Amino acid sequence: MMRVKRVTRVVISDVDKESEQELRSYGRRRGRKPSARQAALLREALPRFAVDPAALPEAAQTWLEIGFGGGEHLLSQARRNPHALIIGCEPYEDGVIKVLSAIESEGLKNIRVHMSDVRDMLRQLAPGSLDRAFILFPDPWPKRKHRKRRLVNSLLLDLLARVLKPNAELRIATDIGDYARTMLEAFRQEPRFVWRAEGPGDWRVQPADWVETKYEAKAAEAGRRRYYFRFLRT
Template sequence: MTRPPRPPSPSAPPHAPRRILYGRRKGRSLRPARRRLVRELLPRIGLTLDAGPGAPLLDPARFFDGSPVFAAGGVPFSHAAAAPPWREVWLEVGFGAGEHLAAQAEAHADIAFIGCEPFLNGVAALLARVDARRLSNIRIYGDDARFLIERLAPGTLARVFVLFPDPWPKARHARRRFIAADTLDDLARVMADGAELRFATDDPVYLRWALAALTAHEGFRWVAEKAADWRVRPADQPATRYEEKARAKGVTPVFLVFERHPRAAPGLRQKPQNT
């Protein structure tokens, strides 16, 4: 059996080893239809980044250049070509099977979406949704989201989703959690003033961990005003299969929304958040 190609990924950056935040790369063998999508569609919407020192920072909107993604009846289909420029760029870190990302992209045709997922089976599942719904406002990065984030220009993301990430429950694996001081520093740099960071989990340990890290970071402000703000999923945010699994077990997930603090004006010192 011919093995499907792996998602496009950058060369490893030439610096010290980093925390590994994800688990396995591949699960069960892909069905023929999904192998075809990995072979034919992924090269058209997958992102490959130049690695190495001196590589320029990138405006993520340029990943959506208007080149045709689909052809129906011989006529190329491309939302990017039909309605530039994109109103905003949103990022999902670890999109799983892509149900949330595809639903958001379908609901917001004027927004460009980037999904990061190193698990090939999840990438293939999203490709199937992209193909079935003819979505041209999605790009896929099949590697560690941090490699992409560190290459983006400042203030270029309007929303970031980190929904039900692996909680890495064992104490010795805690450093593999995505929400941490270093990744929040990187997100604060690439998120625009007022941009939203949306985090969801059904794991109480990860919840405490994430709350501690986020509330301690001067770049973010928790926007919750009442209990329903974290107990109820935002109305414009479709459910994921991980949320449904949690509820089936009788577990109520928690939804956190943090806002990127406005940056200090040139020449002015940023006022500390808690003073």
Template sequence: MSEFDPAPPRRNFYGRRHGKTLRQSQKGYLSEDLGDLAPQGITIEQNPERLTVTPESIFGDARPVWLEVGFGGGEHMVHMAARYPDVGVIGCEPFINGVAMLLGKIRAAGVENVSVHAGDARDMMDVLPAASIDKAFLNYPDPWPKARHHRRRFVTPEHLIPLARVLKPGAEFRVASDIPDYIRQTLEEVPPAGFTLIREGGEPWEDWISTRYEQKALREGRVPHYVTFRRNDA
């Protein structure tokens, strides 16, 4: 295990944790910046019944807090943090190369209202209090295209029920994907977990920024789709 590995997983994890060799500058971001930005107290030994990591303990006040699940290269997360400086943005991403890219973007943008968990979003949802998050984002998640792998997608009860728990009543949950079958499953699975569909279609949100994954989809002829849900009242 390298010095930059996130904590070992406590549960099944199917995605990649490493890609190509990190540049020296990216290794510097990880060694110098990640520790200060990581939520404290999330470990492999955690007991969710005893441990709570509150938004106030992360950001130091009672500001609104948003959660990005799988931030990829970090374009969207940094964009939202810069656009909404009074909001705290927590990002979760187990792919260490993506974490390194995000940290470089955070330095370049100079945003300070961010927190980075270099691991599975489920770890974060385990320890956040109920009804503590004001908005959540799932942008271009791993499509797991084979039918036998659809249970690995984020839009399954294993992930959606914990997400619903930590979202406040009325909170938005936004999903962007270029995979029609992923959108199909999203529309089927999310409402029963405690959400109401608000909008869907090919027009992005007004504060959207196109990410590297979206640009790749467009180059390859795939059509982006954007879906918004609202967390139901408890």
């Protein structure tokens, strides 16, 4: 394993130096108007499965997924790992409805949902309370003027470093080369994370327990290269 600053010189060039702003959620929060059943899920199920950062349920491990989209990865990890409490953060209403529906139909007990900006919750969690975190294919905001909206930056890493336990793993994936470079630049400036990489194959190959999302499948079909980064909290 190597600290990011020792390896990113061969990956990063001409990284955009726009000033970072505090994270906020951009984009749509809902698609079509929810059906009566979907509205009932938001009204009745969401409060039951919402996150209380000050009183998390007892669990052998606690994991966090930031921006779970349609919930494919979140739900699969919850099914595979019943010992782990998995917190999912997603501001988009349609994705939250899909996850709540699966929780109800399958009787899943180890998922909690935060339908808002993850920053709010991270600031309330106790230090060292998370064993693993995932940020999988976040919105790339490819236009130069919108890059400041990208989720992964030094401000978010500071919040994550506070709540991740020593040796906790942070997994990040993207299919946008420019975003991969700016991600690594952010980590290069954050000494509390070590990049788990010995060579190029380490960020081109999925981890053994990887769960492919619908977005990732579309990226593969379009022929876009995917980057899989794994970091340890020191």
